[in-house]
Amino acid sequence: MTDEWRLPETYRSSAGTVRWHRLGPPGAPPVVLLHGTPFSSYVWRGVAQALARRHRVHVWDMPGYGASEKREGQDVSLAVERDVFVELLGEWGLAEPVVIAHDSGGAVALGAHLLRGARYRKLALVDAVSLPPWGSAFSQLVGEHADVFARLPPGAHAALLREYVGSASSPGLHPATLDALVAPWIADGGQQAFYRQLTARLGDRSYTDAMQERYCTVDMPVMVCWGAEDTWVPVERGRELAARVPGAQLRIIPGAGHLVQEDRPAELTAALVEFLHDVG
Numbered sequence: 001m002t003d004e005w006r007l008p009e010t011y012r013s014s015a016g017t018v019r020w021h022r023l024g025p026p027g028a029p030p031v032v033l034l035h036g037t038p039f040s041s042y043v044w045r046g047v048a049q050a051l052a053r054r055h056r057v058h059v060w061d062m063p064g065y066g067a068s069e070k071r072e073g074q075d076v077s078l079a080v081e082r083d084v085f086v087e088l089l090g091e092w093g094l095a096e097p098v099v100i101a102h103d104s105g106g107a108v109a110l111g112a113h114l115l116r117g118a119r120y121r122k123l124a125l126v127d128a129v130s131l132p133p134w135g136s137a138f139s140q141l142v143g144e145h146a147d148v149f150a151r152l153p154p155g156a157h158a159a160l161l162r163e164y165v166g167s168a169s170s171p172g173l174h175p176a177t178l179d180a181l182v183a184p185w186i187a188d189g190g191q192q193a194f195y196r197q198l199t200a201r202l203g204d205r206s207y208t209d210a211m212q213e214r215y216c217t218v219d220m221p222v223m224v225c226w227g228a229e230d231t232w233v234p235v236e237r238g239r240e241l242a243a244r245v246p247g248a249q250l251r252i253i254p255g256a257g258h259l260v261q262e263d264r265p266a267e268l269t270a271a272l273v274e275f276l277h278d279v280g
Contacts, residue, residue: 005045005180007059007067011091013084015076016069020060020088024052029121029279030094031055034085036103036129037197038165040066042180043102043261050269054280058092062108066184070193076200078104078207082111086118098279100124100272103233103258104201107208114214124223124275126268127233127258130208130215130241134233135201138164143202146195157191158182170229170257177262215244222248223275227256227263249275 007019021041031051033044041048041059048057061068063084064076085108089097099120101109106128112118135143142149152160161182166173173181185194222245226238235252242250251271256263 005042007041007061011088013063013087015063015080015084016071016074018060018063018084018088019067020058022056022058023048024056026056028054028056030058030097032058032094032097032099034099034101034105034109035062036105037201038185038194039103039181040184042066043259046265047261047269047272051272060088064193064197070189072192074196076197078107078111078204082108082116085112086116089118095119096121098122098276100126101128102126104129106130110211111207114211120220121279122221122275124225124272125241126225126260127227127230127238128241129233131212131237132205132208136232139198139201142195143198146199150192150195154191158186161185161194168232168258170227170255170263173262215241216246218245223251224248225251225253225260225268225271227258227260228252228254229256230258232258
């Protein structure tokens with residue numbers, strides 16, 4: 001990871017070694033942040049540090065992502081990531097934390113609750129993978145031909161990767177931020193890992209299909225937060241998700257794409273702080 005964002009702790013999960021970190025005062029109300037595809041906990045760095053003033057914030061890189069283990073043949077399906085998340089909640093001793101989840105991290109968090117019985121005090125879903133259709137035409141194409149793309153020359157892979165990750169932002173990413181987001185996929189073994197996780201997502205459609213009819217059973221405070229200019233998972237999906245979850249708040253953030261954390265960090269942090277105002 002970058003010099004300003006490191007995950008010093010390790011946990012040997014059923015799917016490989018996970019890197020994680022904990023910020024904020026011991027004993028403060030726990031919050032867990034989940035990243036999505038093809039990102040890492042790095043996208044939460046600013047929000048995590050802001051929330052850590054009053055909360056015990058837990059961040060982690062899922063197996064196959066960021067600083068966590070990447071290996072040939074590794075299963076990085078949403079079901080596996082969900083099970084590792086449940087393992088971590090036990091490892092951390094968190095019975096009912098607040099959970100804030102982005103992109104496919106939203107599917108992981110929803111699955112842990114609806115399919116594995118994990119309990120949360122509150123749940124915030126940010127541009128979450130939850131309802132079809134999801135996944136871009138690019139990810140579909142690459143996932144179907146991952147063996148070909150994995151053999152691209154490193155320079156071609158890096159250029160394609162930067163274009164793809166950059167498209168998650170509406171106003172555009174700062175060059176240093178883009179560098180940090182693509183770095184894990186350029187490092188040793190990263191190219192193969194990048195295409196491996198896109199292939200896994202092709203088989204994950206059934207994962208969200210299995211949960212759709214259960215969204216009406218979610219019985220905790222939920223906020224659905226979405227970038228108005230999201231081209232990866234359009235805002236209509238956010239409106240539909242909020243309508244399916246009883247009592248869910250809906251916050252649409254103008255000028256933000258899929259990476260709300262980068263496009264409008266102040267607005268997202270303010271929404272989350274307001275959502276957590278009574279957690280203490």
